[in-house]
Amino acid sequence: MPQTSPQLTSISEVAAAAGIAADHVEPYGRHVAKIDLAARDVDHPHLGRHYVVVTAITPTPLGEGKTTTAVGLAQGLARLGHRPMLALRQPSMGPTFGIKGGASGAGRSQIIPMETLDLHLTGDLHAITSAHNLLAAMIDNHLHHGNELGIDPQTISWPRVVDLNDRALRHVVVGLGPKTDGVPRQSGFDITAASEVGVVLSLATSLRDLRARLGRIVVGYTWGGDPVTADDLKAAGAMTVILREAIKPTLMQTTEHTPVLVHTGPFGNIATGNSSIIADQVGMACSDYLVTEAGFGADMGLERLVNLKCQISGYRPAAAVVVATVRALKLHSGHHRVVAGKGLPPEMLEERPDEVRAGAVNLIKHVQIVQGFGITPVVAINVFPTDHRSELDEVRAVAAELGVACAESTHVVDGGEGALELARAVVEACEQPGEVRTSYEWVESLEHKLTAVATRVYGADGIDLSPQARRDLAHMADLGHGDLPVVIAKTHLSLSADPTRKGAPTGWRLPVREVRLAAGAGYVYAICGDMQTMPGLGRHPAAENIDIDDEGNIVGLF
Structure with missing residues (x-):
């Protein structure tokens, strides 16, 4: 069947409902538009302007549904009578044609038109x-x-x-x-x-x-x-x-017509993993809840949002949604192996609450990371039809022991209606925001900043600098770049630099292979472990299944 949606409304209507003036909307066809930067300057004094970030536990290679949860949350907030807006990254076509597929969400909680988002968008x-x-x-x-x-x-x-x-x-x-x-x-x-x-x-x-x-x-x-x-x-x-036109964020809509600003797409493991500051500025000007997503787990995208992006934008998250799934917690128990591009092992679908409890050490660590930044966490269980009641109850029990809010969400099947419990928990969390704090001060040495992230966020005992990394750090300090923030390029599949170490590893040190300068972006980044900045295709990439049918509709894109 063609993968198009009958639920689309005109982008001018979406913009008007979001409070974006027609003069600031530059349509790209009927359902997509660029938004002029002047939209940031419009004042809506009645809006509460809460900044909410969606992060996650350490994911399986299949992903745990941060984007679809962010979409569902925004739709749930709208159903509660709020005026939310999403700010998300643009998907790369590399993963779209590779193993992961598109990044538009799923079911009744996705960004539409999906094929436009995943293929080129506005270029x-x-x-x-x-x-x-x-x-x-x-x-x-x-x-x-x-x-x-x-x-x-x-x-x-x-x-x-x-x-x-x-x-x-x-x-x-x-x-x-x-x-x-x-x-x-x-x-x-x-x-x-x-x-x-x-x-x-x-x-x-x-x-x-x-x-x-x-x-x-x-x-x-x-x-x-x-x-x-x-x-x-x-x-x-x-x-x-x-880049003159690319600096403008792109406006789209969810399946329930909630406005979405899609802008920039830095990878979360080797770059900053967050959408743009400009999209946040537009969203904060037009909404009472700006929901954004930070790449991969709290150790990756959230760390960079707090330590880097928010230090430039000036925004402070009032709450952080930590997305967890039963399947990921079972993986972190150490009893299973999940391979990208393949389905879950059948035994992972069996009712095993003891494995959920064993793997919950990863959830606990990510909640602690969020709390370490002074942000109020809300655990969101992205519920799959194969989950068992006893397993979901185990996640709730862990959250209760931590003293943090927890909500089940069935947004993929039920849209915003399925995310109402989560939306209410987020609203309550935003009413009591914490005092956001960073892992380090920019004026501290580069080595100190790398060590601070490794120990305070990842849980490492320290860092081990290679001779090359030591030379790199000394050279950057000599050039006057010692006061820049840091980004650590490492695997997203573990809190450590070793993707095979699941759960919440202890007794390890972060190996820093080399350190590079991103002077334009304004940070220094360390390469840890075996990181590739050019992925490869699998034996049977998703591109093999994508085609055009006799009516010209796109098929096989997911």
């Missing part, structure tokens, strides 16, 4: 790809025309990007052929969602700020050790022009 990711690759082209062009800046080719760290999973491009040699084809050197490709340009777009607060951040991007170093920036290569202006 923002393509604009990021083009801006990124323009800078790469200008680097190689500079080398070809004599290298006036004296760039050491061995230090060039700016790859090219593409919004697809393509492992064959991880390592390439450019400039092969006759002399007119450029200077041969080793390079590679990342996936677009790992591009610093995308992170810059997500953290920029204006077109002028975007231009300044792009200009600060460091692509390599001279023979004398001085950094070479996009401004040095005179590329940042043209990059900004390419």
